[in-house]
Amino acid sequence: MAAESPTSVRKVVVHLRATGDAPILKQAKFKIPGTDKFAKVIDFLRRQLHRDTLFVYVNSAFSPNPDELVIDLYNNFGFDGKLVVNYACSMAWG
Amino acid sequence: MCLATLEVFWTVIEVMMDVCNWDGTVSAKDFRIGALSFAQKWESLNSAFPPWSWVPCPKHSWLASHELLQEEGYLSLENICISRPNEEDIDQNSQTDPGEEETSCSEKEDDIDDATLVQSNHHELHYCDFHVVYSYTFRVPVLYLRAYCSDGRPLLLDEIEKELPACSSKELPETKWAFITQEEHPYLKRPWYKLHPCGTSEFMKLLFLGGDTAQPKLEVVLELYLLSWFSAVGQVVGLTIPCKMLNDR
Numbered sequence: 001m002a003a004e005s006p007t008s009v010r011k012v013v014v015h016l017r018a019t020g021d022a023p024i025l026k027q028a029k030f031k032i033p034g035t036d037k038f039a040k041v042i043d044f045l046r047r048q049l050h051r052d053t054l055f056v057y058v059n060s061a062f063s064p065n066p067d068e069l070v071i072d073l074y075n076n077f078g079f080d081g082k083l084v085v086n087y088a089c090s091m092a093w094g
Numbered sequence: 095m096c097l098a099t100l101e102v103f104w105t106v107i108e109v110m111m112d113v114c115n116w117d118g119t120v121s122a123k124d125f126r127i128g129a130l131s132f133a134q135k136w137e138s139l140n141s142a143f144p145p146w147s148w149v150p151c152p153k154h155s156w157l158a159s160h161e162l163l164q165e166e167g168y169l170s171l172e173n174i175c176i177s178r179p180n181e182e183d184i185d186q187n188s189q190t191d192p193g194e195e196e197t198s199c200s201e202k203e204d205d206i207d208d209a210t211l212v213q214s215n216h217h218e219l220h221y222c223d224f225h226v227v228y229s230y231t232f233r234v235p236v237l238y239l240r241a242y243c244s245d246g247r248p249l250l251l252d253e254i255e256k257e258l259p260a261c262s263s264k265e266l267p268e269t270k271w272a273f274i275t276q277e278e279h280p281y282l283k284r285p286w287y288k289l290h291p292c293g294t295s296e297f298m299k300l301l302f303l304g305g306d307t308a309q310p311k312l313e314v315v316l317e318l319y320l321l322s323w324f325s326a327v328g329q330v331v332g333l334t335i336p337c338k339m340l341n342d343r
Contacts, residue, residue: 017305017306019300019304019305020300020304055297055300055326057300057301057304057305057326058305059305059306059307060305060340060341061301061302061305061310061315061318061322061340062301062321062322062325062337062340063301063322063325063326063329064325064337065325065329065334065335065336065337066329067334068336068337072337072338073337076337076338076340076341077337077341079307084305084306086300086304086305086306088300088304
């Protein structure tokens with residue numbers, strides 16, 4: 001559970017997790033200011049994977065709106081001190 | 095193993111297998127229940143937008159199948175203004191700063207909130223109706239949309255794509271998990287656009303089963319199905335839902 005601290009100070013640990021046949025990133029964990037929008041995580045993923053088309057979702061079966069603040073996503077879906085963000089490149093399951 | 099234990103064993107296996115073998119689809123009945131629940135949550139937690147309404151479409155049939163006796167219908171959200179503030183009015187001669195628009199998706203909540211709607215003499219306003227309709231063929235929800243000017247003239251797809259760039263073929267994923275086609279509305283019998291449902295069951299399986307947490311129970315999956323589906327599909331047409339809608343913490 002995130003400690004209640006001013007969102008301007010707090011950084012959130014994000015863990016990017018490849019699913020399906022998506023490539024695994026060498027650098028899959030990073031910190032991002034809580035006040036940043038989720039769009040920054042998506043853009044980071046796109047640049048790292050050199051792809052525009054990604055399906056991005058968090059563990060609670062939810063594809064976050066890019067305008068959501070990372071701190072809000074962490075507070076709602078974070079666990080064990082981090083926010084896990086899953087990504088897939090194709091829709092093939094399994 | 096004694097018989098009782100064996101029965102318990104198989105019941106457990108059956109419950110486990112339900113989700114693992116789940117094909118990513120829902121029944122019409124679960125769609126209706128989920129749709130009503132979704133509309134309720136939207137009304138209380140997503141007040142930036144007007145509420146959805148359920149439009150019943152009673153069907154009569156001599157075939158007394160259980161599902162046919164259920165009330166059919168769809169969710170409707172209409173008259174949503176999708177026009178962006180017109181850049182032409184800012185300065186007709188200057189180039190748009192290429193850096194401005196790249197990072198975030200369009201701020202749809204601002205565009206749709208009537209209180210902040212930017213009106214101009216040059217730019218006609220465009221509106222859109224959205225319907226969430228159950229597909230009996232694919233057994234998934236489908237988002238239908240129809241856009242028009244204030245004088246009622248329907249918008250063509252390229253005009254719609256200007257207002258809702260996330261639904262253009264350039265921006266939708268290459269794998270085409272959602273692409274736009276034109277089709278007759280199943281109840282209104284007029285041409286509407288829709289996000290094609292052929293990829294829906296696949297991304298729904300990913301949403302529920304692709305994470306690294308424990309597998310959810312099937313009944314939980316079916317309860318949350320409409321919400322999860324909409325979190326992905328709504329973004330394509332600028333209808334966003336806040337993350338707290340999916341979280342009762």
